[in-house]
C-alpha cells in the first residue's frame with residue numbers, strides 16, 4: 001500500500017486524514033504549524049514544520065491540498081525527491097511554461113503527476129477532445145457571494161472570459177476550469193456567477209463536438225469547515241489514491 005505525505009492541512013487535508021483506512025498518511029506539512037499538529041494527531045502522521053525536512057520523509061507520493069502558490073513553489077522539488085504528486089490546486093498549471101517545466105521534471109525523475117477530477121464529474125471522457133475536435137466548451141460556475149468574498153443581494157455575473165484570466169482574479173475558485181481545459185486540450189469559456197440564494201456550489205459543463213454533446217450539472221455539498229470547497233473534491237482525491245494500485249483502470 002502506498003504511503004502519502006500531505007502538503008496542506010486545511011479542509012481537504014482534514015477529510016483525507018480521517019480516511020487512513022483508504023491510504024495511510026506518513027507525514028504532514030502546513031505553513032500554519034497548529035493546523036499540521038491537529039491533522040498529525042488525527043491520522044498519526046509525523047508532523048513537519050518546514051518543507052525540506054518534510055520532503056525527506058518516508059512516503060511515495062505527495063498530495064498537494066494547499067494553494068496555487070504551494071504548487072509553484074514545491075512541485076518540482078517533490079518530483080526531484082523521487083515522489084509522485086497529486087495536484088489539487090490545478091490552477092497553477094494554467095501557466096503553460098510552468099506546466100511544461102514540471103512535466104519535464106517529472107519525466108526526467110520517472111515520476112507522475114495526477115490531477116484528480118476534483119469538484120466536477122466528467123473530466124475522464126472529455127479527454128477525447130485531445131483526438132477529436134470539441135467545438136464548444138463552457139463552464140458556468142455559481143457560488144454564494146460569501147465564498148468569493150463578495151457582497152451581492154441578487155444573482156449576478158462576476159466574470160466572463162477565459163480560464164487563464166479568471167484564475168488571475170479568483171485564484172482559489174476556478175481550479176475546475178483549468179482541469180477541464182487540460183483534459184479537453186482546448187480553452188474553456190468561463191462564466192462565474194454569485195447567487196445569495198444557493199446553498200450548494202454549482203458547476204455546469206457544456207461541451208459539443210464530433211462525439212455529440214454533453215450537459216453536466218454538479219451541485220456540490222460545501223464542506224462544513226470551508227464553504228468555498230466542495231466535499232466532492234476531497235472524495236475524488238481519496239478515490240484516486242484508492243485506485244492507484246488497482247490493475248483494473250476504469251474511466252480514463
Ligand SMILES: NC(=O)c1ccc[n+]([C@@H]2O[C@H](COP(=O)([O-])OP(=O)(O)OC[C@H]3O[C@@H](n4cnc5c(N)ncnc54)[C@H](O)[C@@H]3O)[C@@H](O)[C@H]2O)c1
Pocket residue numbers: 007008009010011012013029030031032035064065066067068069070073088089090117118119120171172173175176179226228229230233
Ligand atoms: N481541483 C478542484 O476541483 C479543487 C476543489 C477544491 C479545492 N481545490 C484547491 O485545493 C486546495 C486546498 O483546498 P482546501 O479547501 O483544503 O483549502 P484550505 O484553505 O482549507 O486549506 C489549505 C491549507 O494549505 C495551507 N497552505 C497554503 N499554502 C501553503 C504553502 N505554500 N505551504 C504549506 N501549506 C500551505 C494553508 O495554511 C491551509 O491550512 C486549494 O488551493 C483549493 O483551491 C481544488
